[in-house]
Amino acid sequence: MSAIGRSLKRLEDRPLLTGDGCFAADNRADGQVHMRIVRSPIAFGRILDIETDEAKALPGVIAVWTAADIADLPPIDFRMTRIAGLEPYRQHVLARDYVRYVGDPVAVVFADNPYIAEDAAELVFCDIEEETPCLDATADPVAFMPERDPALLSEAAVITKSYGDMEAAFAGAAAIIEMELKVGRHTGVPLETRGALAVRDPETGVLTMYGAAKVPHYNRDSIARMLGLEPEQVRLSEGHVGGGFGIRGELYPEDVLVCAAACRLGVPVKWVEDRREHLMAANHSRDQVHRIKAAVDANGFVRGLVDTFYTDQGGYVRTHGGTVSDLAAALLPGPYLIPAYHVEGHIRLTNKTPSGTYRAPGRYETTFVRERLMDAIAARLGLDPMEVRRVNLIPEDRMPFDRGIEALGTHVLYDSGKYHDLLDRTLTRIGYQDLKADLARRRVAGEAVGLGIAFFVEKSGLGPHDLVTMAVQPDDTIEIVTGAASVGQGVETAMAQICSDVLGVPIERIRVIHGQTDRIAIGFGAFASRVTVMTGSAVKIAAEALRDKAIALAAPLLQADVRTLTLEMGCVVSRDSGATIGLAEIVAQSGKDLDAEGLFRADHMNYPYGIHVAQVRVDEAVSGIQVERYLVAYDVGRAINPMLIEGQIVGAAAQGIGGALLEEFIYNEEGQPLATSFADYLMPTCHEMPPVEVLLREDAPSPQNPLGVKGAGEGGITAVGAAIAAAVDDALGRPGLITSLPISPRRLHALLRR
């Protein structure tokens, strides 16, 4: 039986369930010292002086550094989407001249234990001349660091993309619809905060950082560059990771500091972030305002769409460069034809925590924008919202569909999709007409209940390539080494299933090594829903090469012609004689290694898609919203392990509900963050979560990889804001009411009172 397509139990779970997990804070080394960051208490101001004498004098303190002590370290560079003009906005590991958000690292303390480190951090005094913070990305740009460079303004870049004849689109329009839509500031909040242990081997000089995640190879190269080391002198090692979501594992100031300190202080250095720090230091995300204008015909077909949007980038531009805004700009049109499109995305710096990517970056925001537009069109023209979508959806016979613009430097080419078909299946699954009638009955009886449906296109499998090596071990297991990373998504199981599918070896006999820079030359890590597509395809290629090699080596041993040999259940079998030989046995008898490499290249991303359905009940008297039912329909091309995909989708839907209803980084006028603990930054819990149904389809396999697979990491979150907003409108009978997320009770109350 094929190993692909089965909901096999995860290989990863045993150590996690038996307490054998090794997370960042579990790493320790003899003689380690603890690092504590002194963070700016002020949102924006010029640094006059940083007083460290008192802290240095505290017994148990080993060193205290400010920017002056590490003046040789360059700022942290971009990993992705390097847009011209962004360089001056990069963050130094410790603030220089200015602080730009509450939480900006201004000094760092090293001490014998974390308690002393925190005591000492309190004794560091920052003399900062406060300036008026900029907290609104739609306001006119201001000086980034007025004294240092008065001409450098807080608008770092403008991303423009465009195609089609906009004038013609608007000239013949039956209606023009304008809207302003906003998605608030929230982010991925992994259960495990960040942390690292850096150790330099005094003999070899090799610096190892434990607690790496997401993109170990890239970060190794960056750290080496920043510290003036050769890449071979730096090793990054990933352990278990308690959640990534795009934010964890990027190169942050703290990672560079532990490594620099391990080299310069000559002792192992450990840092574990606390939750309060995490909520103001790790990347925030979303926070976009879109102003759109659409020209539509009488059927609701969008003839042309113009969008101007503002990304609140926070204090600096971090490793993601312009990624979020670029993806927002490129993917806003989603599943619809939209023959003319013009977008201008303004990346604006403010005095909040820097922001970066979070699960479905740019798509959560723009799906909200686009789907709100579809609902507005339906309301304006008196059409059924599903009909409006049908009229606009890209038909199957237009696939592959060339959008004519680029995303992340690759051409946006929708590889495959049966959008209308999935819409029909989804409506059938929920019993659309009956459900609508049922909700109408409940509304007549006095309940405010409603339904919202939103369509989205995701993207996955970002190239350029991925490499795996594979080798049969003496104990008859197979070791796969990949430069991909595991952030908890089930990489080991999925890779083992793909390998098992080719070699017939049960997944329990396959070991997947990931996130270790000393085990494989290149690696791209885990982001952009790329691992199953890219690494998975490389595994398939490697496994096929291994199979061919096994047969070739077995032929003389079995005294058979290779054409009569097959690989079954991990053994080479002779069709003629029935003789068999196991893989480890081939190694033993031939005296040769049985190994292979798989390299997979992809020039384009692929584009999974789906539909979210939300049913909500609003308690108007308290402005409360309860999600009664949630469904995600998703076409993944090919499902390697349906259980893992469902897990990804349900978890992502929970985060989406958080962003739609609960989670928000609120700042006061002084730029003080007001949500810096879980008492105020509200994550959804099991009480707030409805059961999430998943309609998983494989109707449109990707023609761009040998598995036909598309990514599944993000589609569960993409359309949540859009679907819930539509459902709330419907429940209240007020189309177009919701234009901003999250729909907090406070905000809903203000809307209802209007």
Next chain:
Amino acid sequence: MKPASFDYIRPGSRAEILAALAAHGDDGKILAGGQSLVAAMNFRLARPEVLIDINGTKDLDYLQPSGDSLAIGALTRHAAFHKPVVDGPLGPLLAKVVRNIAHYPIRQRGTFTGSLAHADPASEWCLVATTLDAEMLIVNAEGERRCRAGDFFKGTFTTAVGAQDLLAEVRLPLLDDGWRSGFYEFSRRAGDFALAMSLAALKLENGRITEARLGVGGVADRAIRLHALENELAGKAPSRELFEDVAASAKAAIKPSEDIHASADYRRDLIRTVVLRALTEAAA
């Protein structure tokens, strides 16, 4: 989020607790369930030099009906109220309310008296104590004194309990069989502190309200008992109109606090709703 340095002592008797409090004065702090204090220490918002852990004094953990009241000891956990603890309407009332306090694990540690001593404006037990006019027994090395809820709560996180005092016992009046209660709170998630809540108790005889208790919590610096509205309810037959009127008056009577989760305007409307729902449930 590591606490500042502190000393820790664990007295074995009430007398030792009082001696420790007397010895350390402003520098000492009682550790009961720790569900508020430890978090405050981790944020370094509280920096006691000496932590006086009362968890070793097991005889402070009791629930005792005595006379016309229920006596609650200084170590009685929230979870003790999950099932009715006394016959009559008070037991179910407390069981109904306790489910709204935090989450199951927190309720296993956090204490009833600790909540009162801590005096969070949105504490359910503070609302119960205020509405039912609880009596507090405050003791220190010098002696003891009693104080009613109306004089006990002084504002956010401040009460009549001084630095050397132990809140040793709280007494709630046992309600006789004619009483019925209703409680409603709105919070952003299950287990969160309420944005607004109301407790109503009505004594009904022959279809009329003979006595009423009505309180609102989570909307100001302390729970508020609405005496005037209690009088308004007394002598009347329960009805939708009556409750609507009383709820509207409650909304008008209170100047609510503001925070990131609720504006004053929003809280005003919440007050109306929670009072209406609590009264409606009480009369149902």
